[in-house]
Amino acid sequence: MGKSASDGILDGTLDAIASCTTLTICAGQPTSYAQIATFALASIVIDSGDFSKANGDVDGRKVTVAGQADLDIDTSGDADHVVVDDGTDFMVTTVTTQALTSGGTVSTNDFDFENGDPV
Numbered sequence: 220m221g222k223s224a225s226d227g228i229l230d231g232t233l234d235a236i237a238s239c240t241t242l243t244i245c246a247g248q249p250t251s252y253a254q255i256a257t258f259a260l261a262s263i264v265i266d267s268g269d270f271s272k273a274n275g276d277v278d279g280r281k282v283t284v285a286g287q288a289d290l291d292i293d294t295s296g297d298a299d300h301v302v303v304d305d306g307t308d309f310m311v312t313t314v315t316t317q318a319l320t321s322g323g324t325v326s327t328n329d330f331d332f333e334n335g336d337p338v
Contacts, residue, residue: 222337224282229334230272234280236332237270237305238274242287244314244325246296253307255302260319261290267305279335289324301327 240266245258269285284303300316304308310332319325 221266224337228290229280229336232330232334233272233280234314235305235308236282236303237267238264239270239305239310241302241304241306242269242327243302243304244282244290244298244319244327245295245300245302245311246298248311248313249302249309252304252307255304255309257271258300260294260296260298261292261325263287275333276334277333277335279333281331281333283329283331286326286328287328288326290326292319292321292323292325295319295321298325301330 222318236284241262243255243259243262249255249258249303252329270282272282298319301314302311314334
């Protein structure tokens with residue numbers, strides 16, 4: 220017998236991601252919540268309206284984080300990761316490296332986190 224999971228099970232993780240309240244652009248990959256501030260170049264407050272769930276691109280389910288426009292850059296550095304967090308837990312993804320300069324602004328594109336079907 221094969222493995223399967225209903226959308227509701229797969230959506231559990233995605234619901235946790237969709238409860239995040241901050242999006243941070245980082246230089247380096249934070250491996251703990253405390254490190255987000257260490258690597259932060261720019262951040263913005265987000266809410267449930269910035270997330271949407273749908274079927275995954277291949278299978279399973281995904282949550283898409285809406286692009287954010289004109290975030291103030293607080294610290295210069297090479298942006299290579301984006302983090303969403305809820306003040307305790309977080310999710311990290313990579314982005315194409317871009318040099319950011321303090322005092323400028325940066326925008327993000329939509330991006331998603333995907334939960335595949337069990338294999």
